[in-house]
Amino acid sequence: MDPELTGARLLAGTIVDPAGVIRAKQVPIARAAAFEEHGMGASPSWNVFCIDNAVAFTPRFGVVGDLRLRVDLATARSLGDGLAWAPAEMVTQDGEPTAVCTRTLLGRRVSALAADGFTARAGGEVEFVLTEGDGTPRHTPKWNPYGLSAVLDAEAFLTDLAGTAEAVGLPVEQVHAEYGDGQFELSLSPTDPVTAADNVVLARILIGRVARRHGLAASFSPLPFAGGSGNGAHLHLSLAWQGRPLLSGGDGPHGLTHDGGAMIGGLVAGLPEVTGVLAGSVLSAQRLRPGQWAGAFACWGLENREAAVRLCAATPGAAHGASLEVKCGDPSANPYLAVAVLLGLAHDGLTREAALPPEITADPATVAGALRLPVSQASALRALEESALARRLLGEEILEALLAVRRHELDSYGERDLATITELFRFAWS
């Protein structure tokens, strides 16, 4: 038995589905080796489960057929109290990779970058709103953003979370109180892209687990309460070519290299086409608005918190120097897909030597001609469906599943009032 699994009794192997929901199969720990060797069965319809538990069947994803969820025990770890966790991949019954597995897709993107000499690093920011266990707002009379009072109010939860993260090896860089009542953000250290997405999943599991232990609940909805603050899922990205950072040490603006400019050019040009991947849920457009630090404009700028792409100066010890914070995504996105499409856009910019777009040095809402990302779920999905680039980056299978589940949300709930849908889906991604 792997020493990491000592004391564990049940092993959960997780995937994230195209709707952004973490799904799992569990085995008693004695069957961990079988979970790795043969995997556990899962219907192809796992890819078209919707946030309201409907199934958006498509020609490819129906009731017939079987896939296997397979874990890599080298990544498994005990979470304490008898539960262990490992990220899973979806393979065929013969153990071959599948085009619908989002973790596999991300691994392939990392390999494609490596084949051109690039290494990537990524790190997620995880925002959530803490509620009472029954989902009602917490009584937090003294809430203020970055306020210590908010931290003291949730101190037992936060210290328990920090201890659990440390014990489990989740690299937390910092935690702070955010703008919304009950809202916190936890930022994760940069690492290789697949581990970065795994870490986002693990962070959500730990946050949910510690919250339950304290009689609370954590919402990862893009908009937990109508009129409240949205939850973002910002991602920090950096690339190096043959060990040399793209975003630092160059002779372009702010030390960007020529390739760093092309990376930004690829991202800024492509974001409108992949907003349906990064922020495509029925609640996402309600968060992705100006004035929310949500990155609602397709532009970039040094430390510009309203731009979808914020160039962040290097912090001491950062392996790749400066990084890009892509702000427009939210927690309804599958983190493997989110990282994969962003690296895909960066790679596309590098391949076609995209020009660095003009920098936006003010709030883009005040800049004439600044381009908003799609302002509705319908327009985000239309742009995604029409994008040849998105089709190439995601593949037909994932695109079909993603559009099916999001169109179900749009058709079933797109006309409903915000108070109703925020309540209905407050814990859909928890």
Ligand SMILES: NC(=O)CC[C@H](N)C(=O)O
């Ligand atoms: N401090 C912040 O960056 C806030 C982010 C914001 N909550 C979002 O939805 O993206």
